[in-house]
Amino acid sequence: MNVSPRFVPNEPNVFRADGGFSQDASRLPVSIRCPHCRELGSFNAIGAAKAFNKPGKVGGNTVIGTYFATIRVCPNLKCFGLVFVIEAGNGVVEIEPPQLLDFNPDGLSPRLQQTLKEAVACHAAGAYRAAAMMVRRLLEEICDENKAAGANLHQRLASLRSAIVLPEPLFEAMNELKALGNDAAHIEAKVYDNIGADEAEDSIELAKEIVKALYQLKGLIARLQARKAAP
Ligand SMILES: [Zn+2]
Structure with missing residues (x-):
């Protein structure tokens, strides 16, 4: 459930050396508990991802890592809610709005x-x-x-x-x-x-x-x- 920060070294052949936003990249769907409807779904990116470089720690050393930012849409037809996702090369780093635990409100005051x-x-x-x-x-x-x-x-x-x-x-x-x-x-x-x-x-x-x-x-x-x- 919790998204733990992950970090991978830079992928130099794909991105600019000076950091900042770079060329577009396609990303795979990400499994997310929707913050809007609380259903679990495979969220596809709307358009291409934006890749960017920023510093991070690997083994105590500061190195430039590559991240991908996407706007993604909830696949639930009743929702189509949007989320902003940041991924490192090996996993999701951040989801905004954050994922929600599911709960059933039926029968509750x-x-x-x-x-x-x-x-x-x-x-x-x-x-x-x-x-x-x-x-x-x-x-x-x-x-x-x-x-x-x-x-x-x-x-x-x-x-x-x-x-x-x-x-x-x-x-x-x-x-x-x-x-x-x-x-x-x-x-x-x-x-x-x-x-x-x-x-x-x-x-x-x-x-x-x-x-x-x-x-x-x-x-x-x-x-x-x-x-x-x-x-
Ligand atoms: Zn949703």
């Missing part, structure tokens, strides 16, 4: 949808602690919507156990997400040493499982039952 959407946007922008804080907010909202009261989130999550039916591991997940969100919000991290891309992505994935079990399974079952033939 508008505010839960908005909070999960913000968590995903924070993750995509590299704001991992902000993503963990949004997931914690999602827990607060789930407690509120299910009338789980208490002096703090710990107590509200305890009271949520008697208000809703969920598999035990998902209740445990909520406590972990609460701890992660606390550490993200406070200067002195107590439970988690680091909140990076992986922790933020895992917290969003767990949040998705929680809302799926709470709000989305019932809708799926109801839709299936509605298709039964009349007895």
Whole structure:
């Protein structure tokens, strides 16, 4: 999911020695989770790529590397969203707007949808602690919507156990997400040493499982039952 920077030495036969934009080059499709529609697709370049040289580090040395910039289009017929992609010779370096984790908004209240959407946007922008804080907010909202009261989130999550039916591991997940969100919000991290891309992505994935079990399974079952033939 995450795009890590890669760098290759210059390809001198193809590009200008003085850096800057150079001649056009064709590029292969790139697999991207669309930042506009969240579908996964093979994005083709619109027209040729622009190649350019710029300095980068290889093994501690600064060398000029070659990069390719393309405007690409989402293949989803309902979207056709545009993204800007920078590639090095051996892979994608940057995608703008950034790729988004997918999530299903079906069955969620508008505010839960908005909070999960913000968590995903924070993750995509590299704001991992902000993503963990949004997931914690999602827990607060789930407690509120299910009338789980208490002096703090710990107590509200305890009271949520008697208000809703969920598999035990998902209740445990909520406590972990609460701890992660606390550490993200406070200067002195107590439970988690680091909140990076992986922790933020895992917290969003767990949040998705929680809302799926709470709000989305019932809708799926109801839709299936509605298709039964009349007895
Ligand atoms: Zn799209």
